[in-house]
Amino acid sequence: MIEFWKRYNITIVLFTLVFSLSGLSFYNYLIQKNLLLEQMRNDAQDTAGSIIAAMNRFHDIKSTMKVQKLVSDISLGLEIFEFRYIEPDGVIRNSMFKEEIGTVYQGKSFQETRTGTIPMGKFFFETRDFVPVMSIYYPIRMDDQLIGIVDLCVDISEYKILLSPAQTDFLLMRRQVDILNLLKSIEGSVHNSVEITSKTDFHNFLKKYVETANNIIQISLVDQQHRIIMSNEGSIIGKRVDRTYVSSTEIFEMNGRPTYRIVMPDINMNGSKKKEQLILLLDAGSYVKNEHRILRTALLTSAMAILFALFIARIIYYSAIESSRKETERLEQLVKERTQAIEFLSKTDALTGLWNRGYLEEMMELEFKRSRRYHKDMAIMVIDLDYFKKINDTYGHLGGDEVLRRVGKSLLSGLRETDFIGRYGGEEIVVILSETRAEKAFELANKICSDIASEPIEFGDAVIWVTVSIGVSALRPEHTTYEEIFSEADDALYASKNNGRNRVGLYSHS
Amino acid sequence: MNFRHLTAVFTVLCLCTADGWCSENARVMDELNSPLTPNPLKSAIGEALYNEAIASGEYRYTGNDKCRLCHRDFFIGRKHDQHDHSMDYISSGEFKNNPRCLVCHSTGYGTPSGFVLLEKTPRLSNVQCEGCHGPGSNHIKVASLKKTGGGLLAGEDNPERLKKMCKVCHTSRWNRSYNDFESAYSKYKKAVPK
The missing domain is CATH 3.30.70.270 (Reverse transcriptase/Diguanylate cyclase domain)
Incomplete structure (x- = not known):
């Protein structure tokens, strides 16, 4: 071992030096690359966050335009026992009970309206939370299409305590007229807000967003079936994307330029329980340029280390050869002299x-x-x-x-x-x-x-x-x-x- | 079991019922001959604070339909509580408009914006949330601004006042439903909003 070290010590030291320098420069390259990537990812996440906030705000505005204010006014200001605005698929868009917004309405009578047992738009009597109430599921239609259902009920417990059945019927009828008037005004309000909403196009909103941002290429919203449900590019809305496309964050080439794709999973847009994914495509040109630059620097450092080591090796080699040659010459001369002397002495x-x-x-x-x-x-x-x-x-x-x-x-x-x-x-x-x-x-x-x-x-x-x-x-x-x-x-x-x-x-x- | 046995059981039951009715009647008579029960809210918080609060206009009774908007679970749970049926004891009889009875069988009787008569203010009959905690309008205003709630004259943050509110009506005459006030008080769970 010691012999081996003595023999190859310079080689080992030089190799170690070269490998250490190359390793260090490569490590440095990796760190810097990761830093760049991290920075780009953070920027992208910030951007995505701001887009999501903006989109939610957009939805909020739409929702507010629908019935938010009405719910607040009605639930606190009027003698209304329950009030909900339900979408045709059963999801509660708005309610006087905030905790149930976004969930599918499970009310027994509502299920009966869906099966046709209780007709929509008609008053009926039931008990909710142990309280006798008079309820109505009032359909809101637009162009003959059902766009929402208002669930409204009033407490009628006092009628049953105080009045005779004839009086009760009369008063309840009057109450029903009042409620229908209220529902008509709600319907008008919803119609107005839907019209305003339809003019505020979400696609245009995203398009404008991309146009004003300098490094965003595309914003898309993908549903659970990997279908693009919204995008700034109208042509791709409705198309399906690969599972891998939405499951990974990566840099890839798109239309000849490097593009960074970041996927924000499980976005809960618009208070809905449906999980959607936001896909953001960002221009990664500057990242790729910087990454190439630091790679070149790392390679140059390694090459310089190798050249430097070779140069030192060459110097050491030549000096060793020279000293060896001188020593040989000296020995040869000595042998010659000695031989001559011996030869002379022998003669x-x-x-x-x-x-x-x-x-x-x-x-x-x-x-x-x-x-x-x-x-x-x-x-x-x-x-x-x-x-x-x-x-x-x-x-x-x-x-x-x-x-x-x-x-x-x-x-x-x-x-x-x-x-x-x-x-x-x-x-x-x-x-x-x-x-x-x-x-x-x-x-x-x-x-x-x-x-x-x-x-x-x-x-x-x-x-x-x-x-x-x-x-x-x-x-x-x-x-x-x-x-x-x-x-x-x-x-x-x-x-x-x-x-x-x-x-x-x-x-x-x- | 023969007829004689049945007759004996019937007799015993009649005697017990009669005894119960007699004693109930005796308590009512006793109540009618006693001084008028004071306004529970005024007794619990003191006259000065009571006058100031009522004069400010911030404290009005809203009825438990509004409490239900946030404390829905508690509202449903209360439907099994006797407080929520207290008016049933007097509404069908001769005492349904008697102030001596109404002060403890309704919500906020004797206080502006509180219970007046069953015909006028049916939504404040029975002992509702505000019957013990005082008018709720200010609480709705405060709780809509900050999640911690507050804003009640006899809220859970002030158990001494709350206990005084209880004791105004649950006197020695009307405490038959419980033996130990503290344990009965502690049975009431916190009305955590849902």
């Missing part, structure tokens, strides 16, 4: 700094093959320190080592750059002289011999005089291996040693 002699025997033999073979192939000259010089054992015995091994070191140094400075000098073993040093004839090699050997003999070596307080014996041999066509030349040089060296040392012996093949 050199630690004491004298000259090439060691292995490398010397390798080079002798190489130089031999090269010279033979290209028909070039080549000579080999074998140098041996005279009386080296004696030097060791006299000055110790440190003295011997110092002598070897100094002789090596002297050879390096005295010979040519192209000459290859190596320590063959003990006090024996071999020099490969490429492209050098035997005579020249002999000359060089003599120079070396004399140079070493002329320069004493200082070791501490002592001065050591050193001489060398040298054997020289050169390549000839009959040679097949380098060992042959080397052997010849060695022979020449022994000859020099035998001839008194401090001299050069050139191998002579004749």
Whole structure:
């Protein structure tokens, strides 16, 4: 886990950053969108509320024009026991008992008028609330069409207590005339109000309402059977709408422009028990525009977060690559240097700094093959320190080592750059002289011999005089291996040693 | 059961009825010989307030048909109450115009706009709502403006006055229908408007 974190920490952090920023911007978008929607819904509800209030007021005005004032005047001012204005379907439009307005009238005698047992427009006697009354259901017609029924009854209890039947009949007849006169005046009043109402068209009212409001497209009132019973658009009145149309609030496209539909359910218009629904279509153009704007902002924020993260990732990637490249280069250089040093050490002699025997033999073979192939000259010089054992015995091994070191140094400075000098073993040093004839090699050997003999070596307080014996041999066509030349040089060296040392012996093949 | 037994039962019943009639008659005689029962409203609210209220013209008896417009349930319920049949006890006899009787058997007798005679004011016969609470016209005016009601001279907001109204008529002589005044009083439910 820790390894994983160490390896991918930057990636994880960047991903988290991008996701957090994108998430935040999306969350912000959702909040703002919901706020816009909420605001539009509240506005729509306010508008719907004001429309409903206006519509109810409209109905109120109509109702008031009918019998409201009459009811109030009659119930309190006259000796009337009950007074109702009932619509043909039995719904009480107005009554002296406010609680029953809007309900269907359940009176027993009223039910009997519907079945025809009690004729309308005729007086009859019954008991209401334990009180003997004289009642009449008076029909109000307009163009031969029943538009309402007035239920009116008077208390006649005192007639029964005080008077004889003959007197009662006479007085009741007079009372009936009075009541009929009252009913006639009520009928006239209702006729007048209905005429006024018919001139006040509800459809026109809604049409005017939509025209004056700047964002309302359509107002419709739908009944329980999903039939449009009223609308500002006359052409759709009476049409049916889908159940889904009235059950959801949504934004949809209508005539190419975004429209918001809000449904206000269970509206109780006009005091009636019938539940209706108000459907309001509002122009949602500004909402859609604003919603697109905040969506664009959210997407831009996310895109910027991703780009920013990619940019940081790229910078981190390049800097990592660069540091890695530098480190590799440094390591390669170090390995190279170390390898060279090891290689050098493996080829050199630690004491004298000259090439060691292995490398010397390798080079002798190489130089031999090269010279033979290209028909070039080549000579080999074998140098041996005279009386080296004696030097060791006299000055110790440190003295011997110092002598070897100094002789090596002297050879390096005295010979040519192209000459290859190596320590063959003990006090024996071999020099490969490429492209050098035997005579020249002999000359060089003599120079070396004399140079070493002329320069004493200082070791501490002592001065050591050193001489060398040298054997020289050169390549000839009959040679097949380098060992042959080397052997010849060695022979020449022994000859020099035998001839008194401090001299050069050139191998002579004749 | 034989004839003798039947005769014994009949005799006992006759004796009881006669005793009841005699005692009822004795109470009526007692009442007729006693001082006149004062006007219940004037006694309950005091003469000064009574005079002021009547002089203002705001307090007039309307009859319980108007009470019924709002308190319809209470109106129907009262049809089983003896108060609503109190005039029946005197209307057919010699006392139907006797002020001593009318003061407690009608509504607002002795007060301007109250009961006068059965022939003149049949709608105020019996002890109606206003018989105990006083004239209702001001209450109708007040209650039409605010839902809390009020505006009665002896309303439920003033139980002491209301109890005084009861006690003017329900004296020790005429309290046979109940034993305990407080429990009888508490039986009357509130006339919550419907």
